[in-house]
Amino acid sequence: MTISTQTTVKVHRIYINAPVQKVWDAITDPAWNGRYAYHAPSQYDLRPGGLYAVRSTPEMQAHGAPELLIDGEVIESEPPTRLVQTWRALFTPETVAEGFTRLTWELDEERPGVTRLTVTHDVENAPNVAASTTGDAKLHEGGGGWAWILSDLKTFLETGQSIQG
Amino acid sequence: MVHDDDLVFKALADPTRRFLLDALFTRDGRTLTELESELDMTRFGVMKHLRVLEDAGLVVTRRSGREKLHFLNPVPIRLIHDRWIDKFTAHQVAALTDLKNTLEDTQ
DSSP states (O other), rough: OOOOOOEEEEEEEESSSSOOHHHHHHHHHHHHHHHTTTTOOEEEEEEETTTEEEEEEEHHHHTTTEEEEEEEEEEEEEEETEEEEEEEOOOOHHHHOOOOOOOOEEEEEEEEEEEEEEEEEOTTHHHHHHHHHHOOTSTTTTTOOHHHHHHHHHHHHHOOOOOOO | OOHHHHHHHHHSSSSSHHHHHHHHHHSSSSHHHHHHHHHSOHHHHHHHHHHHHHHHTTTEEEEEETTTEEEEEEHHHHHHHIIIIIHHHHHHHHHHHHHHHHHHHHO
């Protein structure tokens, strides 16, 4: 029998044919980050203690989503390569109760014009947050979750189009 | 290593490697020793399989103190889903819809 403690960290890695700065902007700049995946713009105040807020789209609100969808705080910001933040999902009572989780974005230049993006989500003691970010076809058409978001981020940066149109 | 569909398909075309992915899906962030204990295979054999999975981007490793932890990275499978499976399943659904319309029209 193996003796081990269960880690509750989820790691997502993707390679994108775009320069590091462009990927950074697509994540942190609301002019860009509302144009793929859920199409909900994210506001970042990129300094330690700065606020992070994702507002729902009118379509999401029509389905009962709260106006403020996700919130958190910036812990570390080293543009354009590293961002550490807290992340709290406000869309269900269960995820609200689990409170703030920790999210780390790492952007590395694989070679000129190609970025390796690694998103590490520490979901310790937050099983509902973990489930909702793993992606579940029953909860969201297209699966949702980080893998789906990052897939669409790649498509958006490489083709200028979101899978979601 | 830049993501490559061929590497992902090759990595998935082996029952031991699919077993390792399932094991990580059940419980993520495991050491080689932990993974090895679930397989009737030498340490070297498990290492070779993990290497193939890592090269395909399906496993990402992280150092934690003296330990190297293995994490399942679902993104390459998602990319294949979005680029291939969606296309074909969408077609199937469309074909069924066409069939339904045809059958209903002939009634």
